[in-house]
Amino acid sequence: MTLAVRYTSARTLDTAPVQTSPPGPGEVEIAPAFVGICGTDLHIFHGDMDSRVSAPAVLGHEMSGRIVRVGPDVEGWAPGDAVTVMPLRWDDTCPACRNGHQHICQHLDFIGIDSPGAMQQRWTVPASTLIRLPDSLPLDQAALVEPTAVAVHDVGRAQVREGERVVVVGGGPVGVLIALAARAAGGDVRVVELNAHRRSLAEELGLSTWDPAATDVSALVSEWTADAGADVAFEVSGAQGGVETAVDVLGVR
Template identity: 45%
Template sequence: MKSTVYEGNKTFTVIEREMEAPARGEVRIKVAYVGVCGTDVHIYHGMMDKRVKTPLTIGHEMSGVVDAVGEGVSGFHIGEKVVVRPLDHRGQKPSDKGISHICEDLKFIGIDSPGAMQQYWNVPAFTLHKLGATTDLKLAALIEPLSVACHDVRMAELKAGETAVVLGGGPIGMLVAMVARQKGANVIISEVNETRIGMAREWGFTAVNPAKIDLVEFVKGETGNRLADVVFEVSGVQAAVDVMTEVAGIRGRIVMVAIHGQPKSVSLFKFFWKELKLIGARVYEPEDYEEAIALVEGGALPLERMITAVRPLHAIQQVFEDIDRQPDGMKVLMDCQV
């Protein structure tokens, strides 16, 4: 089988190695497609070298088919289509309060252990979610990031008729906007990349560039001065942190989707003055995966437009170099069987 390996120093190699039988409690998956996400790009840039133990096969946004079932596994059969929820919570402690997706010793499969950018992949059976027999495996590779969006919107307690402002129109921001609109919200996307603004508008969203217009005044005009009921901070930049408290209306909810690795300045006065709420949202829970699967299988969202390109596994080095040169795209999928 072919497997890709991140070697460090912006270098991937493709190697041949023997397939392994799944261990007890594991399932071997014939991987169909793997999406390249922002975290993978961070790994490529060396930003996670202290965490990622090279050489390592990365990747976690995937779809595939059960190829073999290890001892002690029930409920899964060869040929079934599946996706992996790449969280290993086996280090969970009583102090984690039973909330496994954010437990203290959580391991992220594809970062802390081998991932999906290979032809066959052995994973713990408890990470699997079944798909329908007719599910498009290209679209299914979007279920992991779509689950992030489902979790974010669920944590926001977003209601139909509310106004949601999404700060950042990259892949996750666009998926958050899609899920929020599906819930009946009025969605405004704030994004500085003109290509992505154009995409959002083509997909029927109201999208504006905060570098060119006053975002707060725009949202006031769209809401009759009520401002946003929910703000999703997806960009990870200080400018968005500055505006999130301004664009949120009275008793607005701000959902922190982005990962801010360093402390940021926040207008705490606005939380007092408008009785705002700040909500953290990290990865997903099983119910978010099931919602994302239902959205994919129901054809409710224009997800096919999210796929920028499909490239063969052996082109992995070129794929990451191309993303560096042209970061405007949404989602590149790796075809792991080519």
């Protein structure tokens, strides 16, 4: 048995023992060290995903930890290895998988949502989902690998280039990660965020921010770009006004 934090009903969690067994063929057992709380986890906690999530449910798909046991037929991994998990398991047989789109498998298991996640003392997962962590990366920071991968993927898809003007609408965790990734790619970045605390955190990381409640963002972008408009805009607020702002500030290409 191992202790786990479980979602039981809207706005209700408990801590309870859950059954464990030795890792089977192709599996490893991990001792999670740090687990991030994703926006999706918050939606689940508020009861918004009860049609998908079966309570009691162990959540957690942003994590870091160390392997404690390996199952039969597992090669290249050993107890003590620092790892994170890519929390997607696909069937490789559905039409989406056969067309090379495993990430949107028609029977996708999003580990930590559709099956038990990392908010437990011991967690067994397929070895195929493991990502090795460098020894130089602290485990508390390594728990951010999954959302950082989202940000890096988005910036890569947008093909942000050196000197481009980039507007990120929404300064939450993923918005800030996108802004940092865009800056690392050479972009000149502005973060649009209503919340003063979030703006302050972004500024502590060296990002420039705008408060859309205090100023006309479209006018600021026109001044900033000499009326050319932003080269790239990311909408990360999830709000209708944010969508409109992200579209309005874009230049014509």
